[in-house]
């Protein structure tokens with residue numbers, strides 16, 4: 106262990122500590138200085154002294170937690186120096202505003218991927234590979250069985266199911282930040298322009314995306330509408346609402362969930378889903394391994410996910426790899 | 441193959457019967473021959489392919505995927521076919537502009553030998569995408585298990601082409617995959633396929649339940665027992681014998697003792713039963729043990745010998761007698777049965793009495809294990825498929841009732857997935873503990889279900905997975921058809937066909953029935 110590179114960075118259960126900058130990356134507890142990769146709850150928390158993030162991530166945090174007094178925006182590509190560490194945010198392609206954090210210090214470069222994907226996503230900037238010495242990566246879908254299909258094919262399933270049974274309600278479970286907005290854009294790209302009804306938990310973030318320049322078309326709150334209105338239409342809700350009382354008022358719903366976990370049939374069946382949609386905002390196995398191949402790091406550190414298989418894959422290629430086992434990272438819902 | 445794989449994928453997750461029918465019907469309408477025929481064969485389990493052993497599949501994977509990565513993946517996914525479908529390396533050059541057709545895949549799989557299986561399978565998998573690879577591996581390893589019965593698939597054919605399901609059932613067993621004649625007929629390019637030389641299935645004539653307000657003139661009807669077995673049709677034509685269940689499924693293989701004894705050409709209708717050691721019809725429980733067997737052993741045949749108690753005759757030799765009045769058919773049946781071995785075929789007797797009072801007494805006493813109730817049949821009724829009003833009635837004995845205490849509740853499926861709708865209830869043992877005696881999913885109204893659901897949520901004492909254990913405080917009046925002894929249950933008994941009759945929130949739990957009371961129903965039945 107003591108022979109690792111970048112000894113100026115230390116992983117802790119509550120986050121990654123960058124010693125010469127006295128700053129934490131995605132800390133799960135309040136810290137004096139925090140660098141935040143993106144707005145998901147397992148990465149962005151309230152109560153830090155100073156918060157550095159992209160303007161979009163800060164807008165999302167403001168929406169979630171209220172005003173962040175110590176917020177400092179850093180746009181993609183801009184560099185600032187904290188202590189003796191130069192810090193730069195690079196697009197991660199995960200959700201709007203999501204960034205990788207590039208750290209340069211003492212001749213070593215470390216890239217913290219945050220959550221990322223490499224599939225096209227019209228709601229955010231695409232992932233940019235940055236060559237580095239140490240690549241600190243996520244591994245949510247770090248098993249070779251996870252190979253996400255083309256999202257357009259999954260969207261086609263939704264439209265086919267709507268056409269087959271137009272009297273039913275298409276109820277799609279999608280995470281409030283990122284997934285639902287991406288689905289709406291994919292549906293619009295596939296030529297679907299009818300109103301899309303939203304569970305209350307999705308309304309504000311969809312509106313925020315629009316404000317930040319991502320058009321959503323005709324979206325309406327589901328609240329207050331008669332259940333009959335939803336027949337033949339799409340209603341979107343957080344996955345947790347699908348098997349709850351909220352969904353009871355939907356008439357004869359086709360329940361769908363959009364998530365990378367839907368790849369595995371048994372897992373999809375457990376969720377009581379009628380239409381699993383394999384659409385993910387995380388890298389699948391091929392993307393994870395392709396990225397490591399592209400940026401050729403000397404070491405790979407895995408923050409969270411199914412790290413065992415990815416570490417084994419690195420070992421087969423003589424790339425030094427280790428698991429950081431950060432706490433509180435849970436991508437079960439958003440994935 | 442892509443369309444077939446997509447169909448299987450949708451069916452796997454679809455719970456509503458109507459949605460399944462719509463999916464299959466749409467597939468049959470949009471897919472050309474012979475693919476749709478092979479798909480129909482797969483859905484009706486009539487596709488007879490040599491099974492590729494799992495070991496062969498694992499060996500193929502070992503040549504292509506790192507063993508550690510394979511094990512981690514298999515651990516996570518749990519299903520071999522799915523693990524392999526997802527892990528199969530995509531070929532470098534994707535030359536997959538056109539995927540193979542389902543018919544190509546079936547033809548290749550049908551001619552598979554142990555020696556060439558790895559090579560042929562590999563070529564197939566290379567040319568399919570992940571979802572189609574899964575479908576291909578499921579076909580190759582045997583068993584789709586997607587929750588579609590043969591009956592449902594045939595119903596979808598009827599729905600897709602506006603045919604009568606009875607007509608399809610009638611010709612079905614004369615057809616072979618990929619069913620060119622069926623689709624020719626369905627799309628009006630040809631007549632209905634002919635049955636002349638085949639041991640074909642004829643639709644059953646069914647009875648309607650006798651309701652309180654029904655007024656029948658007793659002199660027009662005859663009464664006979666409704667036996668508690670499986671209604672079957674035994675067909676013999678030119679040496680071919682088939683035993684069909686009510687759904688038209690061919691169950692000959694499970695009952696070779698019956699098939700072998702059908703020595704005369706004809707078609708008869710009766711109740712399949714097994715005998716206990718005294719030679720009398722045994723309980724349904726015993727019959728189920730025979731039904732459950734994939735392969736029948738000599739021991740099964742000796743322990744639970746099967747026989748058919750005949751109700752009716754449809755074909756006497758080659759002569760179709762379905763249009764004759766029932767009384768005449770009964771005479772034909774008596775003569776026909778004389779020629780059959782008596783230990784395998786006997787005729788269900790017409791009961792004495794010609795008034796409802798007389799029959800009522802018989803019905804009330806019908807607690808013989810194998811008597812489910814009475815049938816009343818119009819003496820002049822022709823044998824017509826399906827359920828026709830006014831001809832045949834079933835007059836079941838009144839259900840038995842017991843007051844039980846709700847113990848566990850589990851979430852339902854589909855529409856009911858947000859409700860606790862599967863209820864396990866118990867009765868008191870002598871030492872004052874509650875023992876589960878049954879599980880019921882229905883009998884309640886929607887309003888009662890809502891009430892039960894919120895009661896469960898408010899009285900949960902612990903939760904494990906989808907199951908909630910509740911306070912032992914709610915009494916349910918449970919209706920059931922019989923009680924059987926069961927070694928599998930701690931209470932020693934199992935209820936047949938239990939349903940919730942009433943919610944007894946007026947009754948304290950300690951006044952619910954005891955296991956001993958329920959055991960009394962067994963004793964009564966055996967007497």
Ligand SMILES: [Zn+2]
Nearest residue numbers: 145199220439
């Ligand atoms: Zn995230």
Ligand SMILES: [Zn+2]
Nearest residue numbers: 145147220436
């Ligand atoms: Zn995350």
